[in-house]
Amino acid sequence: MKTNYLALAIIATISLGSCKNDKKEVETKEDVEVIEVVEEVQMDRKAALKLTSKSNSNASGSVVFKEEDGMVKMTAVLGGLSEGTHAIHIHENADCSSEDGKSTGGHWNPTAQPHGKWNATSGFHKGDIGNFEADENGNGTITMSTDEWCIGCEDVTKNILGKAIIVHQGVDDFTSQPSGAAGARIACGGIIE
Structure with missing residues (x-):
């Protein structure tokens, strides 16, 4: 009789031990899956925004920023513009509340360069993205990729969140300080997630 109780105790201990091991494997697998998801979110980030008209213009559009493998790709699709060359920049603040777009501040310049x-x-x-062409219908597109930007990282010299996209009426001459003499701010959108 004592042998049967001892055998049952040993079997119960082995069973509980293997259940504990199974549970650890499941927790470890779930932990790995959570880590993989977090790494994926950190590696692939996206910010999309709509541009609204400013300075009594008809300009509008959308801009998408996508970060992947340390590179940020920007794609801007614009409309309602006059035919010709227009400047587009990143400005300091994601505040498009003013009618003239000046609530966004100056060009984003975290490294204090000319x-x-x-x-x-x-x-x-x-924030000096550059110029793009609008066709006879007032439509334009510009794309750019760089490792000089990030979306939501801790590097203040790279993080574009909390900034704004501004489209200008005129051409950036790349020399006039501090803004390239690009004219009125005709479209604005805040870069937020």
């Missing part, structure tokens, strides 16, 4: 053409050896603002 205004210039993107990647110019003489310096450029991190």
